[in-house]
Amino acid sequence: MERLVDVVVVGMGPGGEHLANRLAGAGLEVAGVEAELVGGECPYWACVPSKMMVRAAGLLAEARRLPGMGGKAEVTADWAPVAARIREEATDDWDDRAAADRFTDRGGHLVRGRGRLAGPGRVAVDGQLLTARRAVVLATGAKPFVPEVPGLDGLPYWTHRQAVAARRLPQSLIVLGGGAIGLELAQVFGRFGTSVTVVEAAGHLLPAEEPEAGRVLAEVLEGEGTTVRPGRTAFSVGHRPGGFEVTLDSGEVLYAEQLLVATGRRPDLTGLGLESVGLDPEADAVAVDGRMRAAPGLWAVGDLTGRGAFTHVALHQAESAVRDILGEDPPTDGDRAVPRVTFTDPEVGAVGLTEREAVERGLTVRTGTAELPSSARGWIHKRGNAGLVKLVADAERGVLVGATAVGPTGGEVLYGLLIAVDAAVPVTRLRSMIHAYPTFHGAVQAALDDLD
Numbered sequence: 001m002e003r004l005v006d007v008v009v010v011g012m013g014p015g016g017e018h019l020a021n022r023l024a025g026a027g028l029e030v031a032g033v034e035a036e037l038v039g040g041e042c043p044y045w046a047c048v049p050s051k052m053m054v055r056a057a058g059l060l061a062e063a064r065r066l067p068g069m070g071g072k073a074e075v076t077a078d079w080a081p082v083a084a085r086i087r088e089e090a091t092d093d094w095d096d097r098a099a100a101d102r103f104t105d106r107g108g109h110l111v112r113g114r115g116r117l118a119g120p121g122r123v124a125v126d127g128q129l130l131t132a133r134r135a136v137v138l139a140t141g142a143k144p145f146v147p148e149v150p151g152l153d154g155l156p157y158w159t160h161r162q163a164v165a166a167r168r169l170p171q172s173l174i175v176l177g178g179g180a181i182g183l184e185l186a187q188v189f190g191r192f193g194t195s196v197t198v199v200e201a202a203g204h205l206l207p208a209e210e211p212e213a214g215r216v217l218a219e220v221l222e223g224e225g226t227t228v229r230p231g232r233t234a235f236s237v238g239h240r241p242g243g244f245e246v247t248l249d250s251g252e253v254l255y256a257e258q259l260l261v262a263t264g265r266r267p268d269l270t271g272l273g274l275e276s277v278g279l280d281p282e283a284d285a286v287a288v289d290g291r292m293r294a295a296p297g298l299w300a301v302g303d304l305t306g307r308g309a310f311t312h313v314a315l316h317q318a319e320s321a322v323r324d325i326l327g328e329d330p331p332t333d334g335d336r337a338v339p340r341v342t343f344t345d346p347e348v349g350a351v352g353l354t355e356r357e358a359v360e361r362g363l364t365v366r367t368g369t370a371e372l373p374s375s376a377r378g379w380i381h382k383r384g385n386a387g388l389v390k391l392v393a394d395a396e397r398g399v400l401v402g403a404t405a406v407g408p409t410g411g412e413v414l415y416g417l418l419i420a421v422d423a424a425v426p427v428t429r430l431r432s433m434i435h436a437y438p439t440f441h442g443a444v445q446a447a448l449d450d451l452d
Ligand SMILES: Cc1cc2nc3c(=O)[nH]c(=O)nc-3n(C[C@H](O)[C@H](O)[C@H](O)COP(=O)(O)OP(=O)(O)OC[C@H]3O[C@@H](n4cnc5c(N)ncnc54)[C@H](O)[C@@H]3O)c2cc1C
Pocket: 010, 011, 012, 013, 014, 015, 016, 033, 034, 035, 036, 037, 038, 039, 040, 041, 042, 045, 046, 047, 048, 050, 051, 113, 114, 115, 116, 139, 140, 141, 142, 160, 181, 271, 272, 301, 302, 303, 304, 308, 309, 310, 311, 312, 313, 314, 343
C-alpha cells in the first residue's frame, strides 16, 4: 500500500509531535509514524512522571525539616498515591489516546509501527510505503545506554522505565550512574525509605556540570542516608533470588534488592535506513545544520541529533524545522544558550559553559562564586539551604559564558542567568542591576562581586 502526503514524521515524541501538530495545523497533509506511544518518552516514562515523584519526595523532605523550625510532623511515606498519580494523571495508564486525538483532530494521519527510510522522501512502515512531497522528519529519540559489565546482560535490572512504573519500592537499590536520571531517582527512592547506593564513574556526581554542584549534591545525599561512590564503576554484576550483587572496580561488593542502570542515553540509529539517503548508520547521532536539515528533503530533531537531550531542546529544534519546512522567516538559531535543570533537592540549574569547558576553549576565564547558606535568604531559609551560585565570565568580552545555580529553587534562579548568557549582557550592566532582597537570586550579586 502506498500513500502520498506532504510530510512524514518518524517518531512522535515531544519533537516529532510538536512538529507534526504544527504542520498539520498549518494545513499540510502530515503522516506521523509512532512505534510506541504518541508523546514519546517525556510524558510516559521521563520528565512528567519523574517530576511527580520528585514533588512527592520533596514534600516528605520539607515535613522532616520542621523540627527546630516550626513544630514537628510525623511523616509516614506512602508510595501508593505516587504510583496512582503516575497512572491516573500523568500517563492514563500508558494510554496515548488523548495525544493521538490531538494529532488526528488536526487532520494528521497516524501510522502505528516502526518507520524506516526507503530512499529520499520515502518511509516504509510494516509493508506500507509513505511518500513525502515536501519533507521527511526523523525524531526517533534516544535509548538507554547500558555499559558492557560482565554478568549484566540479560539480568532483570531496571532502567528509568521500570523505576517510574514501580508499584512497590525495593528495600534497597544500587544506582549505576550519577547523572540526572540516577540522582533524581536515587533521591526520590531514598526519601521514600529505600536504602540507596549511587555508583558514579567520574570523580564527582553530575560530571557534566561544575564539580562544586556535584559536591553539594553528594553532601546532601549522604546527609539523607544515601551512600555515594564517585570514581567507581561496576566490575561485575550477579543476580540471585532476593537481589543483585555488584562488585566495584575497587573490590567492594554491594548487595541490593534492585539495580537501576542510569548510565546515559544515546541516539539509536540502527534500523532507520539512513544508508538509503546517503547518511552513516554507524554515526553517534544524525548531524544537522542550524535549520535541522540532515540531507536534501530530510530534517532531524530531538535527542536523535545528539545536541542536548532535553525536551525543551527537542521542542526548540522542532520549531526551527517547522519554520524551515513552511518557508517562513529565518528559523530560530540552533545555537542559543541551552538551560539544563537537574530536579534534585537542591536543584542544579546551569546554562552555557562550565569553567573547564571555557578554559578548554581558550577563553580568558574569571569565575565568581557565592555560597547560598551565607546569603541573606539562604541563612533565613536554614534547613535545606545547601547551594551556591557560580559564574563563568569571558574577561576579554566582559560577559558571562556560563552560570550554575544550585539551591532550593536553582532551576528558577537560572532564568536570570539564562538571559544574561544568551543575550550576552555585559557584566558591568549585570552588576548595576537591583536584586530583590532577600531572594535566592540575590546570591547572584555576591557571585558577580566575586568575579574580581
Ligand atoms: C527519566 C528521565 C527524566 C527526564 N527528565 C527530563 C526533564 O525533566 N526535562 C527535560 O527537558 N528532559 C528530560 N528528559 C529527557 C527527555 O525525555 C528527552 O529529551 C525527550 O523526550 C526527547 O524527545 P524526542 O522527541 O527527541 O524523543 P523521544 O521522547 O525519545 O521520542 C521518540 C519517539 O520515537 C519513537 N520511535 C523510535 N524509533 C521509531 C521508529 N523507527 N519508527 C517510529 N517511531 C519510532 C519512540 O517510540 C518515541 O515515542 C528525561 C529523560 C528521562 C529518561
